[in-house]
Amino acid sequence: MSVRFASTSPKKFEVINVQDEEDFKKRVIDLSTDTPVVVDFHATWCGPCKLLGPRLESILAEGQGKVVMAKVDIDEISELAMAYGVKSVPTVVGIKNGKVLTQFIGLVDDDQIRTFVKKLVLS
Numbered sequence: 001m002s003v004r005f006a007s008t009s010p011k012k013f014e015v016i017n018v019q020d021e022e023d024f025k026k027r028v029i030d031l032s033t034d035t036p037v038v039v040d041f042h043a044t045w046c047g048p049c050k051l052l053g054p055r056l057e058s059i060l061a062e063g064q065g066k067v068v069m070a071k072v073d074i075d076e077i078s079e080l081a082m083a084y085g086v087k088s089v090p091t092v093v094g095i096k097n098g099k100v101l102t103q104f105i106g107l108v109d110d111d112q113i114r115t116f117v118k119k120l121v122l123s
Helices: 021-029 047-061 078-083 110-122
Strands: 002-006 013-017 037-042 068-073 091-096 099-105
Touching (some): 013 047, 021 068, 021 078, 037 047, 037 110, 047 110, 099 110
Parallel strands (some): 013 068, 037 068
Antiparallel strands (some): 037 091, 091 099
């Protein structure tokens, strides 16, 4: 189980590095609270993923813990990527109360990420 608290400033939020499907089910789908989870499906070889990841973390840190981030390496947990219909990376999925509410694919600008997060939090 890998959990860290990311911080690009004094603000903190939880980042989960998903280990396997059971870990994902327990820590993302079965969350007993209504805290939204932003799932970053990525790959180590993916250039756009390397650009999006830090930007996503920075924007999520602005929310001061209102959102949890889960990172899923599609090469390590390919079954999970297939289950969520990931056809290209990066794919970012917003989950709340165990249900997918929103998602985006590819490298998007910061305003689009903020809109994505706001929609997820307010749902």
